[in-house]
Amino acid sequence: MSELTTFIDRPLGTDLGASARSGAETFTLIRLPDEVRDALGGALAEMTDPLDDIDHSMTRWMQIFAQLPTDLLQKVLDFGRHIDTAGVALVDNLPVDPHVPATPLDGNPAPDKATWVAEGVLLGLSGLLGEPIGVLTEKAGRVVHDVIPVAGGSKSQTNQGSEVFLNFHSDITHDVIGRYDIANPDFLVLSCVRADHEGVAGTFYADARDISAALEPTVLETLRSPLFRLNAPGSYTRDVASDTEVLSDPVPLISGTNEYPEIVIAANGVRALTSGAQAALDQLQGVCRSVAHAVYLRPGQALLINNRKGVHARSTFTARYDGQDRWLQRSYVRRNLWDIRYRVTPENRRVHY
Numbered sequence: 001m002s003e004l005t006t007f008i009d010r011p012l013g014t015d016l017g018a019s020a021r022s023g024a025e026t027f028t029l030i031r032l033p034d035e036v037r038d039a040l041g042g043a044l045a046e047m048t049d050p051l052d053d054i055d056h057s058m059t060r061w062m063q064i065f066a067q068l069p070t071d072l073l074q075k076v077l078d079f080g081r082h083i084d085t086a087g088v089a090l091v092d093n094l095p096v097d098p099h100v101p102a103t104p105l106d107g108n109p110a111p112d113k114a115t116w117v118a119e120g121v122l123l124g125l126s127g128l129l130g131e132p133i134g135v136l137t138e139k140a141g142r143v144v145h146d147v148i149p150v151a152g153g154s155k156s157q158t159n160q161g162s163e164v165f166l167n168f169h170s171d172i173t174h175d176v177i178g179r180y181d182i183a184n185p186d187f188l189v190l191s192c193v194r195a196d197h198e199g200v201a202g203t204f205y206a207d208a209r210d211i212s213a214a215l216e217p218t219v220l221e222t223l224r225s226p227l228f229r230l231n232a233p234g235s236y237t238r239d240v241a242s243d244t245e246v247l248s249d250p251v252p253l254i255s256g257t258n259e260y261p262e263i264v265i266a267a268n269g270v271r272a273l274t275s276g277a278q279a280a281l282d283q284l285q286g287v288c289r290s291v292a293h294a295v296y297l298r299p300g301q302a303l304l305i306n307n308r309k310g311v312h313a314r315s316t317f318t319a320r321y322d323g324q325d326r327w328l329q330r331s332y333v334r335r336n337l338w339d340i341r342y343r344v345t346p347e348n349r350r351v352h353y
Contacts, residue, residue: 022209026310027293028086030075032093036068037300041095043067044120051119054143054350058132061124073128079304080129080187080335083260087309088205090295091302094121094191100299102323103194107150107160109142119144122191122329125302129187130335134351135173137236138332141351147190147328149319157267158234159330166314168206168288169267170307171332173352174232174240175343178249181230181264183340183352185332188305188312192297196326201317203295203303206288207310208254208263214287219280226250227277231269247271253284262308288313297328 032040043064050057066073079089097117101110122144126132134141145159153160157167171188172180190203212220231237232246240246248266250273256262265284272278288311295303305312319325334340343352 022207022213024084024207024209025086026088026207026210027205028075028079028089030072030089030091032068032072032091034093036072037093037095039067040064041117044095044117044124045098045115047116047120050116050123051144058123058127061120062127064120065124065128076125076128076304079306087207087209087306088293088295088312089304091125091304092300094300094302096299097193100193100327103148103325103327104146105148105150105321105323107139107146107148107153109144109146118191118193118329121302122189122331125191125304126187126189126331126333129189129304130333131337132331132333132350133185133337133340134348135332136345136351136353137174137240138233139235141345141348143331143350145330145332147330149317149321149325151319151321154319156234157269161314162317162319162326165316167267168204168265168285168292168311168313170264170311172230172233172264172266174236174246179251180232180248180266181251183343184264185307186335187333188307189302189331189333190297190305191302191329192299192327193329194324194327195296195298196317197320197324198318199296199298200315201296201326202315203297204289204292204313204315205295205303205305205310206292206312208256208261209259209309210291211263211284211287211310212254212258212261214291215283219283220254222276222280223254223284224252225277226252227273228253228281229271229273230264230266231271233266234268237268245269245271253281260309263311264308265311 139145149162150160229247
């Protein structure tokens, strides 16, 4: 398996022509030169616990990442600010921590992590896209999410899973207003701390432009109609709703202009309101598989994912729960905190309900 990004034609039927169907570049690669990686790593290694004062740390990370070569810095900035850029970007050859402790078994942060290079990479890249946020019902409001297989959730459609394919989905947020697609993160950043044992865990991304171009017009019309209800995230239903469904108001799954569509799919379940809507939903997952880009993340790599332009998925892999399992770190990023100010908690202006 290559240490770099891999487009594959197995097991999802991904091919290099996926972007050609929509006429848009939906994947991009950003690779740091070795000397840039080393300079970045040296600056990040000097930081003490960055989460003690997150706003101060975000300011320092912005200073550090502003030292990137102008062309590389612009690629990251353009990814976050323009409608016609790719929906997923792999940033390669990033610095890593000199020592990585055992992968936690419970999905919580490692208590014995001595350096903060990984967190600096994650939140430094996040700061170039917008503002990282916490959500109380996702990883207890932390801005750094440790994405780790957990034995009790191995078969769940959540970030704790490993034994089942995590279906194509958006990361959504339960909201009492009835719309789970409004307060969503605009972007996710996924940074690899440790790969899975066999190196077979794939992250897949299907762009709404490629999806729309591959769908039959009548199916696309149905998916653009408010005929679907999204189930709240698994973390919310597990921790708040006693594992019962908490459904959104009826919404379309694809919206926006034909040229620049937006898509939302709940990982924890979508309830179609008609038989035709159910048939369209079934076709949607298949089309996502057919147009998806695939990446096998390794340490020193991070994925920037536009959470509105496309949906993502994860393959199965074998978790051993031996301290050496797959370990990613994830952030939720909003371009602007102002339009979700109604959700802010009084204790922390970066953490929302």
